[in-house]
Amino acid sequence: MIEDYPRTLLEMERRFVSEQVCRQYLFDLRWADGFVCPRCGGRTAWPTSRGLWLCADCRHQTSVTAGTILQDSHLPLTTWFRAVWHVTSQKNGVSALGLQRDLGLGSYRTAWFMLHKLRRAMVRPGRDRLHGTVEVDETYWGGEESGVIGRLTYEKALIIVAAEEDGKGIGRIRLHRIPNLTKTSLHGFIAEAIEPGSIVRTDGLPAYLGLEDYTHDRRVQRRQSEGEHLLPRAHRVVSLLKRWLLGTHQGAISSEHLDYYLDEFTFRFNRRKSASRGKLFYRLLQQAVQVEPVKCASIIRPQDMV
Ligand SMILES: [Zn+2]
Numbered sequence: 001m002i003e004d005y006p007r008t009l010l011e012m013e014r015r016f017v018s019e020q021v022c023r024q025y026l027f028d029l030r031w032a033d034g035f036v037c038p039r040c041g042g043r044t045a046w047p048t049s050r051g052l053w054l055c056a057d058c059r060h061q062t063s064v065t066a067g068t069i070l071q072d073s074h075l076p077l078t079t080w081f082r083a084v085w086h087v088t089s090q091k092n093g094v095s096a097l098g099l100q101r102d103l104g105l106g107s108y109r110t111a112w113f114m115l116h117k118l119r120r121a122m123v124r125p126g127r128d129r130l131h132g133t134v135e136v137d138e139t140y141w142g143g144e145e146s147g148v149i150g151r152l153t154y155e156k157a158l159i160i161v162a163a164e165e166d167g168k169g170i171g172r173i174r175l176h177r178i179p180n181l182t183k184t185s186l187h188g189f190i191a192e193a194i195e196p197g198s199i200v201r202t203d204g205l206p207a208y209l210g211l212e213d214y215t216h217d218r219r220v221q222r223r224q225s226e227g228e229h230l231l232p233r234a235h236r237v238v239s240l241l242k243r244w245l246l247g248t249h250q251g252a253i254s255s256e257h258l259d260y261y262l263d264e265f266t267f268r269f270n271r272r273k274s275a276s277r278g279k280l281f282y283r284l285l286q287q288a289v290q291v292e293p294v295k296c297a298s299i300i301r302p303q304d305m306v
Contacts, residue, residue, distance in 0.1 A: 004028075005282035012085050012281070022077035023051055026064045029282075030289040038062055068289045069117045075110070079103060083114050084288070088280035092244060093264060119260035121288040122267035130172055131195035133165040133217075136202045137234035138181060141245065141258060157258050159241075160186070162193045163233040165201075170233045172270045175241065175262040183207045190214065203230060241265055 006012035016022050027035075035045045035053060042057030052061045065071045070080060082103055086094050094102070100111035141157045160178045164171030174193040178185040186207050190200060196213035204220035219230040229235040244265055271280055 003279065003282055005276070005278040006085075007276055007278045009085065009089065012081070012278075016078055016081045019051060019077050022081055023064050025081075026070075026077070026285065026289050027053075029286045030064055030068070038067060064289065069121055070288055073117075075114070079105075080114070081285070084118065084284050085281055087115070087118055087264075088284055089277045092247060093268060116257075116260055118284065118288065119264050121284055121290075122263045123287075129195040130162055130164045130174060130193055131198045132171070133199040133201060134194050135161075135163045135165065135231040135234040136186075136190060136194075136200055136208075137161050137231045137238070138178075138205075139238045139242075141242070159238075159258070159262065160189050161234045161237050161241075162189070163231075163237050165233060170236065173237050173266055175237075175266050177259050177262065181205065181207055183210065187211065201231060237269070240269070 006015055016025070034043055036043060037045065037055040037058060037060060039060040039062075040055060040058040042055045044056035045053040045062075046056065048054050048061065052063050054061050063071070065073070065077075070077070073080070083099060086099055086102055094115070096108055096112040096115050099105065099115060100108050103111070105111045105114075137160075139159050139161065141159055158178050158180065160176050162174040164173070174189075176189055176193070178189060186205075187210075190211065191213075194200060194214065198214055199217050200208075200211055200214045201217040201219060202208040204218060208216065208218065221230055241262075245261060267284070268280075271283065274280055
Protein backbone atom coordinates (compact mmCIF):
# COMPACT_ATOMS: atom_id res chain seq x y z
CA MET A 1 0.00 0.00 0.00
CA ILE A 2 1.23 3.50 -0.81
CA GLU A 3 1.69 5.44 2.38
CA ASP A 4 -0.95 8.07 2.16
CA TYR A 5 -0.98 10.74 4.85
CA PRO A 6 -1.57 14.45 5.32
CA ARG A 7 1.58 16.62 5.33
CA THR A 8 0.25 19.58 7.22
CA LEU A 9 -2.39 20.47 9.79
CA LEU A 10 -4.40 22.17 7.07
CA GLU A 11 -4.33 19.07 4.88
CA MET A 12 -5.41 16.95 7.84
CA GLU A 13 -8.24 19.35 8.76
CA ARG A 14 -9.49 19.56 5.19
CA ARG A 15 -9.41 15.86 4.61
CA PHE A 16 -10.78 14.23 7.76
CA VAL A 17 -14.03 16.10 7.94
CA SER A 18 -16.42 13.23 8.59
CA GLU A 19 -16.73 9.88 10.32
CA GLN A 20 -17.10 8.27 6.93
CA VAL A 21 -13.77 9.62 5.64
CA CYS A 22 -11.99 8.60 8.85
CA ARG A 23 -13.53 5.11 8.76
CA GLN A 24 -12.39 4.60 5.19
CA TYR A 25 -8.86 5.70 6.07
CA LEU A 26 -8.76 3.24 8.98
CA PHE A 27 -10.22 0.54 6.75
CA ASP A 28 -7.32 0.95 4.32
CA LEU A 29 -4.82 0.81 7.20
CA ARG A 30 -6.36 -2.18 8.93
CA TRP A 31 -7.21 -4.22 5.88
CA ALA A 32 -4.43 -3.11 3.55
CA ASP A 33 -4.70 -6.43 1.68
CA GLY A 34 -8.47 -6.34 1.62
CA PHE A 35 -11.21 -7.00 4.17
CA VAL A 36 -10.97 -10.05 6.40
CA CYS A 37 -14.06 -10.99 8.40
CA PRO A 38 -13.04 -11.39 12.07
CA ARG A 39 -15.61 -14.18 12.46
CA CYS A 40 -15.28 -16.37 9.36
CA GLY A 41 -12.26 -15.03 7.51
CA GLY A 42 -14.45 -14.08 4.54
CA ARG A 43 -12.90 -11.60 2.16
CA THR A 44 -15.93 -9.79 0.85
CA ALA A 45 -17.97 -7.18 2.71
CA TRP A 46 -20.38 -4.37 1.99
CA PRO A 47 -20.58 -1.09 3.87
CA THR A 48 -23.83 -0.57 5.75
CA SER A 49 -25.62 2.71 6.30
CA ARG A 50 -24.52 2.64 9.96
CA GLY A 51 -20.82 2.72 9.05
CA LEU A 52 -20.33 -1.02 9.57
CA TRP A 53 -19.18 -3.72 7.18
CA LEU A 54 -21.40 -6.68 6.43
CA CYS A 55 -19.61 -9.94 5.66
CA ALA A 56 -20.89 -11.45 2.41
CA ASP A 57 -20.26 -14.99 3.67
CA CYS A 58 -21.55 -15.11 7.26
CA ARG A 59 -23.56 -11.85 7.42
CA HIS A 60 -21.60 -10.77 10.51
CA GLN A 61 -21.45 -7.02 10.94
CA THR A 62 -18.20 -5.52 12.09
CA SER A 63 -16.71 -2.08 12.47
CA VAL A 64 -13.24 -1.01 11.49
CA THR A 65 -12.43 -0.25 15.13
CA ALA A 66 -13.77 -3.51 16.59
CA GLY A 67 -10.99 -5.35 18.39
CA THR A 68 -8.70 -2.31 18.43
CA ILE A 69 -7.88 0.36 20.98
CA LEU A 70 -10.46 2.61 19.34
CA GLN A 71 -13.41 0.32 19.97
CA ASP A 72 -16.12 1.36 22.47
CA SER A 73 -15.07 4.99 22.36
CA HIS A 74 -17.87 7.52 22.60
CA LEU A 75 -15.69 10.07 20.87
CA PRO A 76 -15.98 10.64 17.13
CA LEU A 77 -13.15 9.40 14.94
CA THR A 78 -12.62 12.98 13.77
CA THR A 79 -11.62 13.81 17.36
CA TRP A 80 -9.32 10.80 17.57
CA PHE A 81 -7.64 11.78 14.31
CA ARG A 82 -7.01 15.27 15.64
CA ALA A 83 -5.61 13.85 18.86
CA VAL A 84 -3.26 11.63 16.87
CA TRP A 85 -2.17 14.63 14.84
CA HIS A 86 -1.48 16.63 18.00
CA VAL A 87 0.47 13.81 19.61
CA THR A 88 2.59 13.12 16.54
CA SER A 89 3.04 16.54 14.98
CA GLN A 90 4.62 18.25 17.94
CA LYS A 91 8.23 17.54 18.63
CA ASN A 92 7.64 16.89 22.29
CA GLY A 93 4.11 15.52 22.16
CA VAL A 94 1.32 16.85 24.31
CA SER A 95 0.19 16.56 27.89
CA ALA A 96 -3.39 15.62 28.73
CA LEU A 97 -4.09 19.20 29.71
CA GLY A 98 -2.65 20.48 26.44
CA LEU A 99 -4.79 18.03 24.49
CA GLN A 100 -7.91 18.96 26.41
CA ARG A 101 -7.35 22.63 25.63
CA ASP A 102 -6.36 22.16 21.99
CA LEU A 103 -9.28 19.91 21.10
CA GLY A 104 -11.77 21.54 23.42
CA LEU A 105 -12.49 18.24 25.16
CA GLY A 106 -15.07 18.18 27.91
CA SER A 107 -12.77 16.92 30.59
CA TYR A 108 -9.19 16.36 31.57
CA ARG A 109 -10.08 12.74 32.22
CA THR A 110 -11.17 12.20 28.60
CA ALA A 111 -7.91 13.67 27.30
CA TRP A 112 -5.95 11.53 29.73
CA PHE A 113 -7.64 8.30 28.61
CA MET A 114 -7.13 9.19 24.95
CA LEU A 115 -3.42 9.71 25.45
CA HIS A 116 -3.09 6.48 27.37
CA LYS A 117 -4.94 4.49 24.75
CA LEU A 118 -2.79 5.98 22.03
CA ARG A 119 0.36 5.17 23.94
CA ARG A 120 -0.67 1.54 23.86
CA ALA A 121 -0.56 1.76 20.09
CA MET A 122 2.94 3.15 20.10
CA VAL A 123 4.57 -0.21 20.57
CA ARG A 124 4.28 -2.06 17.30
CA PRO A 125 3.32 -5.69 17.84
CA GLY A 126 6.14 -7.99 16.76
CA ARG A 127 8.62 -5.16 16.32
CA ASP A 128 12.23 -6.04 15.50
CA ARG A 129 14.76 -6.27 18.26
CA LEU A 130 17.79 -4.01 18.35
CA HIS A 131 20.98 -5.43 16.88
CA GLY A 132 24.63 -4.68 16.19
CA THR A 133 26.34 -3.04 19.14
CA VAL A 134 23.89 -2.00 21.83
CA GLU A 135 24.60 -0.04 24.99
CA VAL A 136 22.55 -1.02 28.03
CA ASP A 137 22.36 1.13 31.13
CA GLU A 138 20.06 1.77 34.07
CA THR A 139 18.70 4.95 35.58
CA TYR A 140 16.21 6.10 38.20
CA TRP A 141 13.19 8.32 37.72
CA GLY A 142 11.47 10.26 40.46
CA GLY A 143 12.30 11.00 44.01
CA GLU A 144 14.85 13.71 43.57
CA GLU A 145 14.67 15.10 40.06
CA SER A 146 15.77 18.68 40.01
CA GLY A 147 13.37 21.16 38.51
CA VAL A 148 10.24 19.19 39.25
CA ILE A 149 7.19 21.35 39.70
CA GLY A 150 4.82 20.26 42.40
CA ARG A 151 4.89 17.26 44.63
CA LEU A 152 6.79 14.09 44.13
CA THR A 153 5.27 11.67 46.53
CA TYR A 154 5.75 8.47 44.60
CA GLU A 155 8.57 6.02 44.72
CA LYS A 156 11.61 6.02 42.55
CA ALA A 157 11.33 3.89 39.45
CA LEU A 158 14.12 1.97 37.87
CA ILE A 159 14.42 2.29 34.09
CA ILE A 160 16.61 0.26 31.80
CA VAL A 161 17.78 1.72 28.49
CA ALA A 162 19.12 0.05 25.37
CA ALA A 163 20.60 2.21 22.61
CA GLU A 164 21.98 0.96 19.31
CA GLU A 165 25.32 2.25 18.15
CA ASP A 166 25.07 3.97 14.77
CA GLY A 167 28.54 5.28 13.98
CA LYS A 168 29.10 8.04 16.47
CA GLY A 169 25.36 8.48 16.84
CA ILE A 170 22.38 6.56 18.20
CA GLY A 171 20.24 4.14 16.22
CA ARG A 172 17.03 2.82 17.72
CA ILE A 173 16.26 2.55 21.41
CA ARG A 174 14.20 0.53 23.87
CA LEU A 175 13.16 1.63 27.33
CA HIS A 176 11.57 -0.38 30.07
CA ARG A 177 10.82 -0.15 33.73
CA ILE A 178 12.31 -3.00 35.73
CA PRO A 179 11.58 -3.96 39.34
CA ASN A 180 15.19 -4.41 40.43
CA LEU A 181 18.75 -4.93 39.27
CA THR A 182 18.77 -8.70 39.48
CA LYS A 183 20.12 -10.99 36.80
CA THR A 184 16.54 -12.08 35.96
CA SER A 185 15.40 -8.49 35.30
CA LEU A 186 18.45 -7.41 33.34
CA HIS A 187 18.81 -10.55 31.26
CA GLY A 188 15.07 -10.66 30.65
CA PHE A 189 15.09 -7.15 29.24
CA ILE A 190 18.10 -7.88 27.04
CA ALA A 191 16.50 -11.03 25.63
CA GLU A 192 13.31 -9.11 24.83
CA ALA A 193 14.98 -6.02 23.38
CA ILE A 194 18.15 -7.22 21.66
CA GLU A 195 18.73 -9.74 18.90
CA PRO A 196 20.93 -12.70 19.95
CA GLY A 197 24.41 -12.49 18.46
CA SER A 198 24.62 -8.74 19.11
CA ILE A 199 27.31 -7.05 21.15
CA VAL A 200 25.88 -5.87 24.46
CA ARG A 201 27.89 -3.15 26.16
CA THR A 202 27.19 -2.62 29.85
CA ASP A 203 28.74 -1.19 32.95
CA GLY A 204 30.46 -3.37 35.50
CA LEU A 205 27.34 -4.44 37.38
CA PRO A 206 27.87 -8.12 38.27
CA ALA A 207 24.24 -9.03 37.48
CA TYR A 208 25.01 -8.55 33.77
CA LEU A 209 27.52 -11.39 33.88
CA GLY A 210 26.65 -14.65 32.17
CA LEU A 211 24.93 -13.29 29.03
CA GLU A 212 24.86 -16.41 26.92
CA ASP A 213 23.60 -15.52 23.47
CA TYR A 214 25.51 -12.26 23.17
CA THR A 215 29.02 -10.91 23.07
CA HIS A 216 29.32 -9.05 26.34
CA ASP A 217 31.43 -5.90 26.25
CA ARG A 218 31.69 -4.99 29.90
CA ARG A 219 33.02 -1.54 30.68
CA VAL A 220 34.30 -1.04 34.16
CA GLN A 221 34.85 2.51 35.24
CA ARG A 222 38.39 3.10 36.38
CA ARG A 223 38.76 6.80 36.03
CA GLN A 224 35.91 9.27 35.95
CA SER A 225 36.74 12.23 33.81
CA GLU A 226 34.41 15.19 33.50
CA GLY A 227 31.88 14.93 30.67
CA GLU A 228 32.95 11.46 29.65
CA HIS A 229 30.76 8.42 29.88
CA LEU A 230 31.46 4.77 29.28
CA LEU A 231 28.03 4.34 27.69
CA PRO A 232 27.56 7.72 26.00
CA ARG A 233 24.54 6.78 23.86
CA ALA A 234 22.53 5.30 26.70
CA HIS A 235 23.54 8.26 28.82
CA ARG A 236 22.35 10.70 26.15
CA VAL A 237 19.00 8.92 25.83
CA VAL A 238 18.51 9.12 29.58
CA SER A 239 19.15 12.85 29.64
CA LEU A 240 16.76 13.47 26.71
CA LEU A 241 14.13 11.30 28.37
CA LYS A 242 14.37 13.17 31.66
CA ARG A 243 14.26 16.52 29.93
CA TRP A 244 11.10 15.42 28.12
CA LEU A 245 9.43 14.05 31.24
CA LEU A 246 10.21 17.23 33.13
CA GLY A 247 9.34 19.55 30.25
CA THR A 248 6.20 18.33 28.51
CA HIS A 249 4.80 16.60 31.53
CA GLN A 250 6.37 18.80 34.20
CA GLY A 251 7.51 15.72 36.04
CA ALA A 252 3.91 14.94 36.97
CA ILE A 253 4.19 11.26 36.19
CA SER A 254 3.77 8.56 38.75
CA SER A 255 5.83 5.44 38.48
CA GLU A 256 2.87 3.18 37.63
CA HIS A 257 2.17 5.23 34.48
CA LEU A 258 5.77 5.48 33.51
CA ASP A 259 5.74 2.55 31.08
CA TYR A 260 3.38 4.36 28.75
CA TYR A 261 5.51 7.48 28.74
CA LEU A 262 8.54 5.36 28.00
CA ASP A 263 6.68 3.86 25.05
CA GLU A 264 5.76 7.28 23.74
CA PHE A 265 9.31 8.54 24.08
CA THR A 266 10.60 5.45 22.27
CA PHE A 267 8.03 5.82 19.46
CA ARG A 268 9.03 9.41 18.94
CA PHE A 269 12.76 8.86 19.29
CA ASN A 270 12.90 5.93 16.88
CA ARG A 271 11.11 8.00 14.27
CA ARG A 272 12.96 11.24 14.85
CA LYS A 273 14.51 11.12 11.37
CA SER A 274 11.14 10.66 9.62
CA ALA A 275 10.90 12.97 6.65
CA SER A 276 7.42 14.07 7.58
CA ARG A 277 5.48 14.37 10.81
CA GLY A 278 2.53 13.15 8.79
CA LYS A 279 4.24 9.81 8.58
CA LEU A 280 4.11 9.48 12.36
CA PHE A 281 0.39 10.25 12.19
CA TYR A 282 0.04 7.47 9.64
CA ARG A 283 2.09 4.98 11.70
CA LEU A 284 0.26 5.65 14.92
CA LEU A 285 -3.17 5.23 13.33
CA GLN A 286 -1.94 2.12 11.56
CA GLN A 287 -0.78 0.65 14.87
CA ALA A 288 -3.97 1.82 16.59
CA VAL A 289 -6.04 -0.48 14.39
CA GLN A 290 -3.64 -3.38 14.92
CA VAL A 291 -3.53 -3.72 18.67
CA GLU A 292 -5.90 -5.28 21.16
CA PRO A 293 -8.53 -3.12 22.84
CA VAL A 294 -7.97 -1.78 26.34
CA LYS A 295 -10.75 -1.45 28.83
CA CYS A 296 -10.60 1.84 30.66
CA ALA A 297 -10.78 -0.04 33.93
CA SER A 298 -7.48 -1.69 33.16
CA ILE A 299 -5.76 1.66 32.97
CA ILE A 300 -4.85 3.07 36.34
CA ARG A 301 -6.84 6.16 37.19
CA PRO A 302 -5.41 9.56 36.34
CA GLN A 303 -3.66 11.32 39.14
CA ASP A 304 -5.48 13.96 41.05
CA MET A 305 -3.95 16.89 39.30
CA VAL A 306 -4.98 20.04 37.47
ZN1 LIG B 1 -17.85 -13.52 7.91
